[in-house]
Amino acid sequence: MKAIGVYYSKTGHTLMGLKRVQEGLESCGVEVKLVDVRKATDRDLAGMNIVIIGSPVHGGNAAKSVRKFLEGLSKGSMSNKICSIISSAYTGNTDRLMEYMSKRLDALGAEKIVSGVGYKAGVILSLFKGREMSEEAKKQCYELGVTLTKLNG
């Protein structure tokens, strides 16, 4: 089984959560690749069983580069793929981003969209690194990775 995490992360908080998901997936034998969304193309999705999109909250929604990527993909790009989302925000409120991303992944034909993990980290406008994600959030991300492997096939 193969998975890809496509992400944007200015100060590393979203990437940290995604790395915990990666550990969960790898603990179940999944081969995982993480790609910066600014370098990602639709070709990166080919052959992937699991896709995790990672984005911090920017102005209440996903980061611009992530929206650009998701909106540039053709319909059916996520077909046959189990998808999920990782997000960090300094307020911890990732609801609007989760809703936007779920709708987008659905429109791209995702086979299944698994409820993602959103957590508190960083500072307003990411002016400096700020607060790290909690141990509880790290655990939730790891467990999301494990869960994703059980839904495939």
Ligand SMILES: Cc1cc2nc3c(=O)[nH]c(=O)nc-3n(C[C@H](O)[C@H](O)[C@H](O)COP(=O)(O)O)c2cc1C
């Ligand atoms: C342009 C910009 C806009 C932001 N807007 C919000 C926001 O609306 N709500 C929020 O909680 N955090 C906001 N943040 C803070 C980030 O979401 C937060 O620091 C996050 O943990 C950073 O993740 P990263 O290190 O993966 O980039 C914003 C940061 C930037 C750079």
